[in-house]
Amino acid sequence: MFKMTPNIIHNLLHKKATRRYPKVIRPAFENVRGALFNEVAKCTFCGICAIKCPSQCILVDKKAGRWTYDLFACVFCGICVEACPAESLHQKSAYHLPLAGRETITLNREPKLKIEKTTKIPEERSNDAKD
Amino acid sequence: MLKTVIPFGPQHPVFPEPLHLKLVVEDEVITEVVPALGFVHRGLENLVHLRDFQQMIQVVERVCGICSMMHAMCFCQGIEDLMRIEVPPRSKLLRVIWSELHRIHSHLLWLGLFADSFGFESLFMQFWKIREKVLDINEATTGNRVIVSVNVVGGVRRDLSAEQMKWMLSNLAWAEDEILRLETTLLSDYTVQKRTIGKGVLPREKAFELGAVGPTARASGIAQDMRMLGYSALDQLDFEPVVETDGDCYARSRVRFHEVIQSIRLIRQAISKITEGEIRIKVKGRPEGETFSRIEQPRGELIYYIKANGTKNLDRLRIRTPTFANIPALLGMLPGMWLSDVPVVVLSIDPCISCTER
Amino acid sequence: MKAEVSSVSCDALVGEVARIKVEGYRFVTLSCAETDGNSVSILYHFDRDLALKHLRLSALKDKPIPSISPVYFAAFLVENEIQDLFGITFKGLVVDYKRTLYLEEEVKRTPFCTDTAVQTPAAEKTANPGPVET
Numbered sequence: 335m336f337k338m339t340p341n342i343i344h345n346l347l348h349k350k351a352t353r354r355y356p357k358v359i360r361p362a363f364e365n366v367r368g369a370l371f372n373e374v375a376k377c378t379f380c381g382i383c384a385i386k387c388p389s390q391c392i393l394v395d396k397k398a399g400r401w402t403y404d405l406f407a408c409v410f411c412g413i414c415v416e417a418c419p420a421e422s423l424h425q426k427s428a429y430h431l432p433l434a435g436r437e438t439i440t441l442n443r444e445p446k447l448k449i450e451k452t453t454k455i456p457e458e459r460s461n462d463a464k465d
Numbered sequence: 466m467l468k469t470v471i472p473f474g475p476q477h478p479v480f481p482e483p484l485h486l487k488l489v490v491e492d493e494v495i496t497e498v499v500p501a502l503g504f505v506h507r508g509l510e511n512l513v514h515l516r517d518f519q520q521m522i523q524v525v526e527r528v529c530g531i532c533s534m535m536h537a538m539c540f541c542q543g544i545e546d547l548m549r550i551e552v553p554p555r556s557k558l559l560r561v562i563w564s565e566l567h568r569i570h571s572h573l574l575w576l577g578l579f580a581d582s583f584g585f586e587s588l589f590m591q592f593w594k595i596r597e598k599v600l601d602i603n604e605a606t607t608g609n610r611v612i613v614s615v616n617v618v619g620g621v622r623r624d625l626s627a628e629q630m631k632w633m634l635s636n637l638a639w640a641e642d643e644i645l646r647l648e649t650t651l652l653s654d655y656t657v658q659k660r661t662i663g664k665g666v667l668p669r670e671k672a673f674e675l676g677a678v679g680p681t682a683r684a685s686g687i688a689q690d691m692r693m694l695g696y697s698a699l700d701q702l703d704f705e706p707v708v709e710t711d712g713d714c715y716a717r718s719r720v721r722f723h724e725v726i727q728s729i730r731l732i733r734q735a736i737s738k739i740t741e742g743e744i745r746i747k748v749k750g751r752p753e754g755e756t757f758s759r760i761e762q763p764r765g766e767l768i769y770y771i772k773a774n775g776t777k778n779l780d781r782l783r784i785r786t787p788t789f790a791n792i793p794a795l796l797g798m799l800p801g802m803w804l805s806d807v808p809v810v811v812l813s814i815d816p817c818i819s820c821t822e823r
Numbered sequence: 824m825k826a827e828v829s830s831v832s833c834d835a836l837v838g839e840v841a842r843i844k845v846e847g848y849r850f851v852t853l854s855c856a857e858t859d860g861n862s863v864s865i866l867y868h869f870d871r872d873l874a875l876k877h878l879r880l881s882a883l884k885d886k887p888i889p890s891i892s893p894v895y896f897a898a899f900l901v902e903n904e905i906q907d908l909f910g911i912t913f914k915g916l917v918v919d920y921k922r923t924l925y926l927e928e929e930v931k932r933t934p935f936c937t938d939t940a941v942q943t944p945a946a947e948k949t950a951n952p953g954p955v956e957t
Contacts (some may be wrong), residue, residue: 337650337654338588363601365608386520411614412614674895676850676897770866781857783852789901790897792900
């Protein structure tokens with residue numbers, strides 16, 4: 335009946351197992367597959383990332399020079415990062431913080447980075463093979 | 466004696482995933498059980514028509530959240546078998562290390578849920594505290610806590626450096642000490658024994674006839690573990706399956722507890738045998754033919770039947786998960802139990818319904 | 824596949840499976856694959872001491888197939904699943920869910936058969952307009 339008592343005493347005498355989040359935040363490990371971002375200056379708009387993506391969340395328009403990425407369909411697997419021949423895709427070591435609305439990131443081929451945020455309703459997405 | 470039909474619903478505090486059981490009860494003793502599935506059916510097998518065989522690895526990992534690496538490994542093994550690819554020896558050992566880590570985290574999750582099922586919440590928290598350390602190891606070495614996504618056709622995507630291995634071993638030593646400290650609390654406590662000994666007994670012949678797999682079968686005396694097949698570097702490691710003979714819930718929890726300790730020892734052996742070399746080879750071509758690939762998931766024997774026809778989409782992918790085979794065994798265990806024992810018995814087969822109904 | 828695969832016909836199926844059970848094999852599972860428009864190929868897998876044995880049955884979709892659940896009780900679940908997903912009927916099932924195990928009663932098309940005009944997401948999306956490209 336008192337088999338748990340040694341555990342209780344041990345736990346009372348040692349330091350806490352929990353962290354006082356949000357006052358103490360654990361630093362992220364390196365090489366964690368976090369948020370994806372594209373350095374559009376290096377991007378050649380070849381479209382390989384869009385072909386290889388398992389969840390079909392990237393759309394590349396080579397003629398118009400546009401790279402569209404659906405944040406909420408991405409599963410952060412990192413296949414696009416490995417496949418990119420221009421090495422312009424990277425993953426940060428922190429995950430996205432919560433957002434208030436569904437957003438898609440659209441980047442254009444321009445010297446100056448222009449990020450447009452549009453709020454999209456899910457049914458209108460035209461990623462064909464996406465389930 | 467009045468018969469009542471009680472629905473043991475899809476939502477229940479003890480289940481990690483929804484499963485519906487219609488229990489025919491006579492005066493609190495169960496006489497018949499009829500299961501109903503289909504609450505999380507996502508139709509993932511049908512996605513082979515839409516995704517090519519390399520993108521299917523990411524789909525297949527997400528069949529189950531707890532044992533995701535095993536699904537990817539079984540799939541990659543099947544495709545490598547079809548395309549006659551031999552993966553480098555270092556990547557075989559790395560795959561074994563990560564799958565044993567998965568087995569540890571899955572069994573710790575189950576041990577916590579099992580303690581919670583008879584109300585022992587503080588023990589539940591203790592087991593999950595140890596599990597957090599294992600998930601930290603996963604995150605630091607592969608990039609993600611649960612869906613690790615390290616397998617590709619032809620090897621693995623990430624490598625382990627020497628100081629990562631040292632860090633891993635020190636964390637696992639801490640985990641082993643903590644788990645052994647909890648052994649008397651789980652296995653020799655009077656209340657725990659009263660709730661689990663003699664409940665849900667599955668005798669050996671019945672377990673064999675109903676097709677039970679994994680710890681459910683090993684606790685009834687059938688010494689069968691797919692790791693004895695020696696896939697993916699397991700033939701280089703010393704390994705004996707953990708077997709008990711009683712066949713009740715207590716025996717099943719003993720089997721899983723000892724398997725955690727055994728997995729930690731297997732990881733130590735694998736790290737000591739690791740050789741230098743490449744981790745991935747380039748893959749060209751398309752698979753053709755049919756193959757059957759089996760590995761040992763934490764819950765039992767996982768089977769993949771892959772049929773390919775030379776194009777980049779596979780023809781048919783059939784996944785048979787161990788919980789699918791253990792549900793008929795559950796139907797053999799429940800008659801004769803009291804109604805209040807049902808949560809403990811159902812949880813003792815380690816039901817993973819999202820695997821069952823991909 | 825490395826293990827032996829032997830073909831069997833509809834009439835000899837239950838007898839062959841009963842013989843396999845007497846030899847001490849454990850039931851593993853069934854796998855069903857569509858071969859062409861109206862026939863399927865069902866594979867029965869058995870295991871003894873980590874060695875596998877397979878039986879292949881080629882059957883037409885509209886004829887009922889004898890069920891092996893009187894011999895191996897554990898087969899009832901997977902035969903019900905094949906009934907749901909491929910539209911085949913098994914006769915003699917010990918517990919028959921009549922196509923409601925995974926699917927609801929309103930579903931009329933069988934999900935896994937390519938000739939019954941199953942709606943792929945590509946077909947559905949052409950019905951809806953694409954996203955607004957800004």
